Amino acid sequence: MIEILDNLDILSRPHLDLTTVEMGGIALGTPATSVPRRSIIQAQxxxxxxxxxxxxxxxxxxxAEGRRLTLDEVIGHAAQSDGFLYCADKLTYKVRAGTVVGFAIYGPHLSHFAHLTSYEELLAAFGTPERAHEDKAYGDLMGYDNYYWGAHKHVKWDAWDHRVSLINMGSFEGNTGP
Known part of the structure; x- marks a missing residue:
């Protein structure tokens, strides 16, 4: 297995076999209970x-009844069913039926791509996406969402800060085509 966090350049590949990678020691298809509980700071x-x-x-x-739930209860439910596990190190695991089906990386890990200072440089480094979507708000360009179906990957470009702001892989909406 290739550890993504030790080899961030792998994220720029337009085609990537997700069965060969892991993030934080967790591979897709792994039981979500394998995500170290001490690293989880929030859950959905x-x-x-x-x-x-x-x-x-x-x-x-x-x-639904208004009873307050503990974080441990929410983590336990998400890890056994469907949801998201958000870790302190700006990594997120998407869970379906108790199994990790997706990874998301944001925050300081993406400083690895800080040398990319324009959308054109992002395209040169990551390649042409199968689908690109302009993210606009009130007529202003906020960024681009690039989908690379061969890698089941979404790369978000922040047009205001001129940086890669998110990379997710796996079973996220849009990552596998229309």
Missing amino acids: SSVVARYGGGTNIDSEYYD
């Missing part, structure tokens, strides 16, 4: 009916 699961939280605000989770 269908057991959560209402969520409150934000920057410098502790997360609060509530079920």
Whole structure:
């Protein structure tokens, strides 16, 4: 297995066999309970009916009856069913039926691509995507969402900060084509 975090250049490949890679020691198809619990700082699961939280605000989770849930309860449910496990090191694992089906990388890991300072440089480094979508808000270009179906990958370019802001791989919407 190739550890993505030790070989970030692999992320620029337009074709990538996801059965050959792992992120943080976790491979796609691995039980989500394998994600180290001590690294998980937030979770998303269908057991959560209402969520409150934000920057410098502790997360609060509530079920459909209004009962407050602990983070451990939400993590346990997400790891056994469907959801997301968000780690302190800016890594996220997507879970379906208790199995890791996707990875997302953001934050400091992507400083590896800081030398890319324009969208054109991103295209030169990552190749032409099978699908590109302009992200606009109120007429302003916010960025581009590039989908590389051969790698089951989404690369988000932030047009305001001129940087790669997200890379996800695996079973995320848009990653495998129309």
